[in-house]
Amino acid sequence: xxxxxxxxxxxxxxxxxxxxxxxxxxxxxxxxxxxxxxxxxxxxxxxxxxxxxxxxxxxxxxxxxxxxxxxxxxxxxxxxxxxxxxxxxxxxxxxxxxxxxxxxxxxxxxxxxxxxxxxxxxxxxxxxxxxxxxxxxxxxxxxxxxxxxxxxxxxxxxxxxxxxxxxxxxxxxxxxxxxxxxxxxxxxxxxxxxxxxxxxxxxxxxxxxxxxxxxxxxxxxxxxxxxxxxxxxxxxxxxxxxxxxxxxxxxxxxxxxxxxxxxxxxxxxxxxxxxxxxxxxxxxxxxxxxxxxxxxx
Numbered sequence: 700x701x702x703x704x705x706x707x708x709x710x711x712x713x714x715x716x717x718x719x720x721x722x723x724x725x726x727x728x729x730x731x732x733x734x735x736x737x738x739x740x741x742x743x744x745x746x747x748x749x750x751x752x753x754x755x756x757x758x759x760x761x762x763x764x765x766x767x768x769x770x771x772x773x774x775x776x777x778x779x780x781x782x783x784x785x786x787x788x789x790x791x792x793x794x795x796x797x798x799x800x801x802x803x804x805x806x807x808x809x810x811x812x813x814x815x816x817x818x819x820x821x822x823x824x825x826x827x828x829x830x831x832x833x834x835x836x837x838x839x840x841x842x843x844x845x846x847x848x849x850x851x852x853x854x855x856x857x858x859x860x861x862x863x864x865x866x867x868x869x870x871x872x873x874x875x876x877x878x879x880x881x882x883x884x885x886x887x888x889x890x891x892x893x894x895x896x897x898x899x900x901x902x903x904x905x906x907x908x909x910x911x912x913x914x915x916x917x918x919x920x921x922x923x924x925x926x927x928x929x930x931x932x933x934x935x936x937x938x939x940x941x942x943x944x945x946x947x948x949x950x951x952x953x954x955x956x957x958x959x960x961x962x963x964x965x966x967x968x969x970x971x972x973x974x975x976x977x978x979x980x981x982x983x984x985x986x987x988x989x990x991x992x993x994x995x996x
Contacts, residue, residue, distance in 0.1 A: 734775055734776055734777040734787065735771070735774070735776045735777065736749075736750040736776065736777045736778075736779065737750065737753075737754060737761050737762055737764075737765035737776055737777070737778050737779075737788075738750075738753055738754060738760075738761035738762070738764040738765045739753065739764075739765070740765060740768065740771060740776070747777075747779070750777070750778075750779040751779040751780060754778065754779060754780055755780075758780060761778075762778065762788075772790060772791075773790050773792060774790060775787055775788060775789050775790065775793075776788050784914075784917065814913070815909055815910065815913040816912070816913045816916045816917070816928065817909075817913075818928075819912075819913075819916060819928035819929075819931055819932050820908075820909045820912045820913055820916075820931060820932070820935060821909070822932075822935075822936060822940045822944075842969055843885075843886050843969055843970075846885055846886070846889075846969060847882050847885060847886065849885075850881055850882045850885040850893060851878065851882055853881070853894065854877065854878040854881040854882065855878065857877070858874050858877070858878065859874075876903055877899060877903065880899045880902050880903050880906075881893050881894065881899060883902075884898075884899065884902060885970075886970065886971055887970060887971045887972060888947060888950070888970055888971075888972050889968045889969075889970035889972065889973070890968070892946065892947065892950065895946070897946075898943070898946050901939060901942055901943050901946075902943070904939055905935075905939050905940070905943070908935065908939065912931050912935065915927070915931065916928055916931060951972065951976075954972065954973060954976055955976055958976050958977060958980045
């Protein structure tokens with residue numbers, strides 16, 4: 700009897716836990732509950748409950764099924780998935796309005812910070828000067844296209860694909876992710892880090908852990924979320940970010956020293972890191988932020 704009672708209790712706990720997490724993620728989400736839910740376009744509590752189950756087998760097909768009705772294409776709707784919870788999908792006609800909104804009204808950065816809890820899952824998502832980065836990115840992006848093209852050619856060579864005369868399956872994310880990681884880090888930190896396999900593996904692991912970590916935080920009640928965020932931050936720091944910082948810190952310290960001492964030959968590589976250091980040195984950022992450890996993090 701004791702075994703039966705224990706098994707019953709365990710099943711009950713599992714069912715209650717599932718019901719709670721389902722409620723947190725889909726019923727008590729961030730989206731307006733009055734919106735129609737894909738793929739059927741129904742509304743209300745039952746729609747919120749069923750929508751994640753309906754979209755689970757094939758998300759693309761669910762979206763296509765909803766948008767197959769002409770009137771749905773001009774109205775916002777609610778999309779619920781097991782990984783990301785509730786997402787409000789706006790019609791394409793709203794794109795110009797979205798782009799015209801100032802950052803204090805509609806901020807892409809703040810949206811990502813809230814949705815993926817980046818202040819907890821990244822080492823210092825909110826510490827760097829946003830105005831400095833906003834000023835740098837438009838100018839920097841145009842000047843880095845040749846380097847991106849060079850890195851693309853270099854990264855493609857390293858892709859491990861067996862070329863045969865027969866058709867064979869190819870896992871696109873597995874092959875493309877290292878290429879994207881190399882190109883992104885060519886822009887951010889430059890050579891040689893962007894071609895360091897151990898460094899890129901850490902970067903890819905970081906990206907792979909952010910979404911699950913954010914999902915765990917989202918499922919936790921608000922009262923204890925701060926404590927859970929601290930635990931998640933410490934775990935990611937010791938498992939990933941500490942190793943990343945150790946690889947970048949010497950390069951950052953050297954670049955900062957070259958920038959602060961004009962008598963030394965400056966290392967003028969075209970990376971976002973170098974542009975950011977230059978901007979801080981010219982006074983665009985707080986002087987307290989001009990330390991290798993702060994910039995590395």
